[in-house]
Amino acid sequence: MLDHPSPLIDIRGVCRSFPKGSGEQLLVLEQVDLTIHSGEIVGLLGRSGSGKSTLLRIIAGLVTPSSGSATCRGETIVGPPNGVAMVFQSFALFPWLTVLQNVELGLEALGVDSTERRKRALAAIDLIGLDGFESAFPKELSGGMRQRVGFARALVVHPDLLLMDEPFSALDVLTAETLRTDLIDLWIEGRLPIKSVLMVTHNIEEAVLMCDRILVFSSNPGRVATEIKVEIPHPRNRLDPYFRQLVDNIYARMTQRTEPKAPSIEGIPGTGIGMTLHHVSSNVLSGLIETLAAPP
Amino acid sequence: MKPRDIRTAAIGRALRPNVWDVVALVLVIGAMVLIVYGGEQTVAPLSELERTPVSLDPANLPLYALRTVLRMLLAIVCSTVFTFIYAAIAAKSRRAEMVMIPVLDILQSVPILGFLTFTVVFFMNLFPSQVLGAELASVFAIFTSQAWNMTFSMYQSMRDVPKDLEEATQSFHLSGWQRFWRLDVPFAMPGLIWNAMMSMSGGWFFVVASEAITVGNTTVTLPGIGSYVALAIQQRDLPAIFYAILTMLLVIIAYDQLLFRPIIAWADKFRFEQTASGDPPTSWMLDLFRRTRALRAITLPFSAINRAVSNLRISFPALRPSTKPRSQPSRLIDGLWLAVILASTAYAAWLTYRYLSATLSVSDVLIAIRDGLITLLRVIVLITFATLIWVPIGVWIGLRPKLAERIQPLAQFLAAFPANLAFPVFVVAIVSFKLNPDVWLSPLMILGTQWYILFNVIAGASAFPSDLREAASSFHLGGWRWWLKVILPGIFPYYVTGAITASGGSWNASIVAEVASWGDTHLNATGLGAYIASATEAGDFPRVVLGIATMCILVTLFNRLVWRPLYAYGERRLRLG
Incomplete structure (x- = not known):
């Protein structure tokens, strides 16, 4: 066991479809494999609608796969697994609870007694840079501060795996950048009480900046198109030529068009958008029009 | 530890009472005395009521x-x-x-x-x-x-x-x-x-x-x-x-x-909002209690108990199985459940039928239905009138925030004001001018409930986005076109909510309103409300049951066939934001 520790998360051949209004099934995830080990930051990168959030929710135990297996530490995921905490794109803070109460929420659910709870919550608040805001309500905070509460709330339960669902996309550019670098700093200093991170993003630079491994998703249905290892040491410099090259590379892959389909052989010729037209000169075409317009 | 320090310091300061404590304490004790005093009266024997009549x-x-x-x-x-x-x-x-x-x-x-x-x-x-x-x-x-x-x-x-x-x-x-x-x-x-x-x-x-x-x-x-x-x-x-x-x-x-x-x-x-909005509501009473020290210290254990109770690890099935395709509800149990419901409904229907048919005939049912339709007509006419009057006024008020702020509590008070108190005026007027009670008693039904239309319309108009108003005026939309294209669709969901409440309330009020009296003068309008009221007074249970059943059916049908579709339409097409 010690030589080959079972991976934290193991996803094998997972498919997920949702019923459409018309009664058909819409396939959003097709045959996805993913393994997450201890000590890495994994990014799921793709356009919106490529099923990456669904995959994250399958791991979080909020959605069950239609087929395939999803396990956490060797156990099938049924409901939210222990040791997995989530940060939401919309923050998902409870507006009627103060910052401290929001952070304590996860501990209360675990039945931690109140002194210990208070201690750990204050430690998490301190760590994430929210000192002095303990008794503020979320609506009194700026977006960046709110997401910090979201992080503190997830970190306080000391999860093995931190799930992040586009955590920076609701923030303005500068705030997001500060929060990102703060988080990475804490991570490389080893001060975060977590073992691994899985983040969903549609921002290529963000993925390259933070992740050790990036899974690029293709859309309709969502599947893993490529897996890219990022072997630049932290802290990473966005202006580093290798960094830029990697970003351009991924951009090219994501925007790459699917190969044009071969002209359809069956069916009536002249139908379908994929049909290739023969080269015809313009005077031949105008001749055809004149012929058609002439009296029979 | 830091948290400990904060806590003990807060409690230490909290124990010294301040002047607000005295005020709050008097209020609390006063309320308790009143409750006990009022409560004592209720255990008196029934004969006490006859000895000391109102x-x-x-x-x-x-x-x-x-x-x-x-x-x-x-x-x-x-x-x-x-x-x-x-x-x-x-x-x-x-x-x-x-x-x-x-x-x-x-x-x-x-x-x-x-x-x-x-x-x-x-x-x-x-x-x-x-x-x-x-x-x-x-x-x-x-x-x-x-x-x-x-x-x-x-x-x-x-x-x-x-x-x-x-x-x-x-x-x-x-x-x-x-x-x-x-x-x-x-x-x-x-x-x-x-x-x-x-x-x-x-x-x-x-x-x-x-x-x-x-x-x-x-x-x-x-x-x-x-x-x-x-x-x-x-x-x-x-x-x-x-x-x-x-x-x-x-x-x-x-x-x-x-x-x-x-x-x-x-x-x-x-309130579920992510940004702090303008002026939060205030209350001097709450401020008073927030300023007290000793009282707040006393309430600390209660809030601790409250928190402990809400943290009890009682697990009841909280999750609707909506996201879980695996735990699809079993068809068999659904079927059984449906069968049980149907069987008990059929049994209840049979019981009711047997009870009613022992004393009532088909003509009684027809009378009840006729009376019900008359009351229905009254409700429709009254709601129409109330709409024609209050929608323009409500819009006018709602678009003026300062005015709306003052009118809103007044409308709430008027809704709370029991219409029975206006009955004498109506009865005296009807008797002295020899008016037809069938027509002139009707307004009493909507006296208390029309305000729901007013304050929902006010709420709708004040929630109407100002950019849409500005857009309308920059396109020179005016007159009936402005009403039809801009404001009426904007307030429609609110209006329907108000109208549903108003019509439900009017049905309920018909029992009180279709029979009015002032001294020895009793006025009776024909309608389902009067039907139920007189059956109740006579202790005629079968007729009471029949009247109530008719009213339930009419109200439910009216809601399902008119208000629900309107509401759904409003939610689907006209909800802003």
């Missing part, structure tokens, strides 16, 4: 007011408890929901007097020859006028809980019990408080009916403002009516200032 002496009014206030308070507490339990079960269990929500719909359309007819005997037998039985019957009657809309609001909120918060509670392993107190209840709170205020207003309307109970041979007159008013009407005592109005005014203001304002100000934190 008198029109204004000196008695404070005591009467106290008793009425306590009844309404008890009723609202019962309604809240009922709401929490009923709404929670209906929202969490799909199978229970199938039965519970339609039942609630029906209960909402059963007129309050209908409940009174059946429950008064039951409660009187529960505590024979004690006032308590009659008191409970009265409280129950007020309860039935308050509970249903609160329950609906809570149920609706629990179904509309934001998805991300729901996921957060799941992801952080909150138990069903914890989720209920941390997510469902807080989220439902603003709607619940609003509806509780509406309910309180509704309760006032029926106070007369629920305190002066006459069912067949049983006549109980409980001391209270309601029975005072009833007696004043009976004895044609105008000054007494005036005193009653004054007392009610004071009580309603006291309720508003001492109970609802503080609750609204406190509950402002439960």
Whole structure:
């Protein structure tokens, strides 16, 4: 066991479809494999609608796969697994609870007694840079501060795996950048009480900046198109030529068009958008029009 | 440790009382004394009521007011408890929901007097020859006028809980019990408080009916403002009516200032919004209690208990199996459940039929239906009139925020004001001008309920986005085009909400409004309300049942065929933002 520790998360051949209004099934995830080990930051990168959030929710135990297996530490995921905490794109803070109460929420659910709870919550608040805001309500905070509460709330339960669902996309550019670098700093200093991170993003630079491994998703249905290892040491410099090259590379892959389909052989010729037209000169075409317009 | 320090320091300071403590303490002790004093009266034997009948002496009014206030308070507490339990079960269990929500719909359309007819005997037998039985019957009657809309609001909120918060509670392993107190209840709170205020207003309307109970041979007159008013009407005592109005005014203001304002100000934190909005509601009462030191220190253990209770790890099935394809509900159990429901419905229908057919014939049913249709016509005409009058006025007020702020509480007060007090005016006018009671008694039905249309329209117009207004004026939209294309679609969902409440209230009020009296002058309009009222007075149970059943069916049909589609249309097409 010690030589080959079972991976934290193991996803094998997972498919997920949702019923459409018309009664058909819409396939959003097709045959996805993913393994997450201890000590890495994994990014799921793709356009919106490529099923990456669904995959994250399958791991979080909020959605069950239609087929395939999803396990956490060797156990099938049924409901939210222990040791997995989530940060939401919309923050998902409870507006009627103060910052401290929001952070304590996860501990209360675990039945931690109140002194210990208070201690750990204050430690998490301190760590994430929210000192002095303990008794503020979320609506009194700026977006960046709110997401910090979201992080503190997830970190306080000391999860093995931190799930992040586009955590920076609701923030303005500068705030997001500060929060990102703060988080990475804490991570490389080893001060975060977590073992691994899985983040969903549609921002290529963000993925390259933070992740050790990036899974690029293709859309309709969502599947893993490529897996890219990022072997630049932290802290990473966005202006580093290798960094830029990697970003351009991924951009090219994501925007790459699917190969044009071969002209359809069956069916009536002249139908379908994929049909290739023969080269015809313009005077031949105008001749055809004149012929058609002439009296029979 | 840092947290410890903060805590002990706070408590140490909190123990020294300040001047606000004295004020708050007096208020709290005063309220307790009043409750105990009022409560003592209820355990007196029933003969006590005959020995000291309700008198029109204004000196008695404070005591009467106290008793009425306590009844309404008890009723609202019962309604809240009922709401929490009923709404929670209906929202969490799909199978229970199938039965519970339609039942609630029906209960909402059963007129309050209908409940009174059946429950008064039951409660009187529960505590024979004690006032308590009659008191409970009265409280129950007020309860039935308050509970249903609160329950609906809570149920609706629990179904509309934001998805991300729901996921957060799941992801952080909150138990069903914890989720209920941390997510469902807080989220439902603003709607619940609003509806509780509406309910309180509704309760006032029926106070007369629920305190002066006459069912067949049983006549109980409980001391209270309601029975005072009833007696004043009976004895044609105008000054007494005036005193009653004054007392009610004071009580309603006291309720508003001492109970609802503080609750609204406190509950402002439960409003679901991510950014702080303009002026939060304030309450001097809440400020007073927030400034006290010793009292707050005393309440600390209570909040600790509260927190401990909400943290109990009771697991009840919190998760609707909506996201889990694997736990698809079993068809077999669904089928069985449906069969049980159908069987018990059929049995109940058969029982009712047997009971009614023993004494009533088909012609009775036809009479009830005819009367019902007459009342239906009244409701439709009245709602139309109220709409034509109040929609333009409401829009005009709503687009002027300063004015709306002042008018809103006034409209709420008018809704709370019992229309029975206006009856003398109508009766005297109808008699002296020899008017047709069938026509001229009708306005009484909508006297108390028209305000729902007004303040919903005001709310709609003030919520209308200013950029849309600006866009309209920059395109020079004016006159009827502005009404038709801009503002009416904008306020439509709000209007429908108000109109549903108003029409439901009018049906309920028809029982009180179609029979009006002033001393010996009794005026009767033909209608289902009068039908039920006279059957109740005669103690004719089969006819009461028939009348109520007819009313339920008509109201439910009207809601399903007219209001629901309108509401759905408004939600689908015209909801802004």
